[in-house]
Amino acid sequence: MSTVSYPMADTATMLRRNLRHALRYPGLSLGALGMPVVMILLFGLVFGDTFSAGLGGANGGFDYIDFLTPGILLMSIASGTMSPAVAACMDMTEGIVARFRTMAIFRPAVLTGHVLGNVILTIVSLALVVGFALLIGFRPNASFGDWLLASGLLIALTVALTWFAIALGLTSKTPEGASNVVLPISLLLPFLSNTFIPLESMPSGIRWFAEYQPFTPIIDTLRHLLLGTPMDNGDGWVSLAWCLAIAVVGYFWSQKNYNKGTVA
Amino acid sequence: MSSLAIDVRGLRKSYGDKLVLDGIDLNVAEGTIFSLLGPNGAGKTTAVQILSTLIAADAGEIRVAGHDLHQNPEEVRAAIGVTGQFSAVDGLLTGRENLIMMADLHHVGRQVGRRRADELLEQFDLVEAGQKMAMTYSGGMKRRLDLAMTLVGSPRIIFLDEPTTGLDPRSRHNMWLLIRQLVADGVTVLLTTQYLDEADQLADQIAVLDHGRLVAQGTPEQLKRLVPGGHIRLRFTAPEEFALAAQVLPSAAQNEESLVLQVPSDGSVHTLRSLLARIDDASLEVDELTVHTPDLDDVFFAVTGQPTHDTTDEKVTSK
Ligand SMILES: Nc1ncnc2c1ncn2[C@@H]1O[C@H](COP(=O)(O)OP(=O)(O)OP(=O)(O)O)[C@@H](O)[C@H]1O
Ligand SMILES: [Mg+2]
Numbered sequence: 001m002s003t004v005s006y007p008m009a010d011t012a013t014m015l016r017r018n019l020r021h022a023l024r025y026p027g028l029s030l031g032a033l034g035m036p037v038v039m040i041l042l043f044g045l046v047f048g049d050t051f052s053a054g055l056g057g058a059n060g061g062f063d064y065i066d067f068l069t070p071g072i073l074l075m076s077i078a079s080g081t082m083s084p085a086v087a088a089c090m091d092m093t094e095g096i097v098a099r100f101r102t103m104a105i106f107r108p109a110v111l112t113g114h115v116l117g118n119v120i121l122t123i124v125s126l127a128l129v130v131g132f133a134l135l136i137g138f139r140p141n142a143s144f145g146d147w148l149l150a151s152g153l154l155i156a157l158t159v160a161l162t163w164f165a166i167a168l169g170l171t172s173k174t175p176e177g178a179s180n181v182v183l184p185i186s187l188l189l190p191f192l193s194n195t196f197i198p199l200e201s202m203p204s205g206i207r208w209f210a211e212y213q214p215f216t217p218i219i220d221t222l223r224h225l226l227l228g229t230p231m232d233n234g235d236g237w238v239s240l241a242w243c244l245a246i247a248v249v250g251y252f253w254s255q256k257n258y259n260k261g262t263v264a
Numbered sequence: 265m266s267s268l269a270i271d272v273r274g275l276r277k278s279y280g281d282k283l284v285l286d287g288i289d290l291n292v293a294e295g296t297i298f299s300l301l302g303p304n305g306a307g308k309t310t311a312v313q314i315l316s317t318l319i320a321a322d323a324g325e326i327r328v329a330g331h332d333l334h335q336n337p338e339e340v341r342a343a344i345g346v347t348g349q350f351s352a353v354d355g356l357l358t359g360r361e362n363l364i365m366m367a368d369l370h371h372v373g374r375q376v377g378r379r380r381a382d383e384l385l386e387q388f389d390l391v392e393a394g395q396k397m398a399m400t401y402s403g404g405m406k407r408r409l410d411l412a413m414t415l416v417g418s419p420r421i422i423f424l425d426e427p428t429t430g431l432d433p434r435s436r437h438n439m440w441l442l443i444r445q446l447v448a449d450g451v452t453v454l455l456t457t458q459y460l461d462e463a464d465q466l467a468d469q470i471a472v473l474d475h476g477r478l479v480a481q482g483t484p485e486q487l488k489r490l491v492p493g494g495h496i497r498l499r500f501t502a503p504e505e506f507a508l509a510a511q512v513l514p515s516a517a518q519n520e521e522s523l524v525l526q527v528p529s530d531g532s533v534h535t536l537r538s539l540l541a542r543i544d545d546a547s548l549e550v551d552e553l554t555v556h557t558p559d560l561d562d563v564f565f566a567v568t569g570q571p572t573h574d575t576t577d578e579k580v581t582s583k
Contacts, residue, residue, distance in 0.1 A: 005338075006371055013368040017354065024356045024397065095352030099413070102316045104342035105369050263317045263337040 014113025
């Protein structure tokens, strides 16, 4: 083999391409940035008191905004997976990716570019949510190390979910279809979790789902890191295992979809 | 004898039940232009997509640039450049950004990449458009940008799928010049086209593809010899004139009912001029003169016994 592969350089080129797209066609990205901010303001300010009263202190004696913020952070990550899934699917319908596939470039670069672009966008989105949460009364009680661990966990989840969403998006022939197939990730997971109310106050069917889906242990871990709430011993590891599993499945599945029908 | 840039044996591909390529053999010598000629749906694009590693073949031995395509697709990709039938530019990037992106993917370095991009913008008459998003380009501009992007990496083997379809006559002519220039520099070109005249103008070798099978292969001269078609058609109004002309032009095929003579001709100005001279010398009154050059349709008729489509267009040069 005389062809040298340039994984870093090619991925950086693809990342530049995607960031340019985000700037040229900001609708999708602005939507992804704005939605979680609206959620934190809506639930933090408008519905917060009602929810809190209904729970009658079941949220562990914390302000509702403290209880809410970790879940909204995950919601930002989840809703942010829509745009890379649609963008990757749209890419496949266009000639430019056919061109990339006939070139000697690092194969995973095209999709990795989408993932990295989305990680950057999601970090901005998370920072905005934390900023607005602080404005309306979020008072975390965390050391620098806790923040670091929390950030690491959030980024790991972003990487994992984005790969998975892209794999789902690539199963669809049209961009519209792609936005539908990722709905379970971007809507179901955040809403059917302990984002808004604790598990104990959920009807049993939904509670069962919420208990065993990945978001709940991750939210518990984040609450523990940021607020010092108690959590099950294994939750941190369960969270990491979920991220790793979702990332691995998402990565290989999306590569498989990307290379479908071509000479590998 | 130079070595083969593309060597294909027994290439087969089906989509479901539909057999698209039915055991194709192709040999393209280095530094030559090879044209795959065929009507809509013949399998031209499919063949190009397979040879350029975009889709996998069902069967067949394929070597491109000396590398086995199944074993070493990356080596093949490093040697080729592809301009597909459909636009492969990034519409949300400007023309210049598209070219720089290609340069980055060829790892030529920032300075060299920018210089190469600007040279190509100049060469393809896209300097002004270079700062605009490619999705705002006209079809012809996109086509030129597309080809410019293919050339960024200076590939040794270039695949062009219908490179001139949709181009105006001037751009089409420029494209021909450019393809000739590439080959003069030692590049091998495989192009597909629906036009015999284009293949005739450019190609060293032509293969005629029909329903996934190669029905004829050879130099443009060899192919045209398969075609009986080239002739000059003379129509008369008066039967006496027709009879006189038939005497003056004994080689012509006669149709007494319609008062038409068909004089065999290769379509060159020289034979046309000498025919006109003979008409003048005999003071013949010709009502209408048309030149018929063999086209894809004639070649098809000759090699398959079937026309490609049912329109027969004739080139009327004088009346
Ligand atoms: N992805 C596909 N799925 C199913 N059938 C296909 C596919 N791609 C091509 N075909 C079929 O294969 C045949 C050959 O198509 P191809 O695009 O190679 O023709 P072509 O010679 O390039 O035609 P054109 O001049 O119209 O570009 C057609 O009958 C087409 O319907
Ligand atoms: Mg085609």
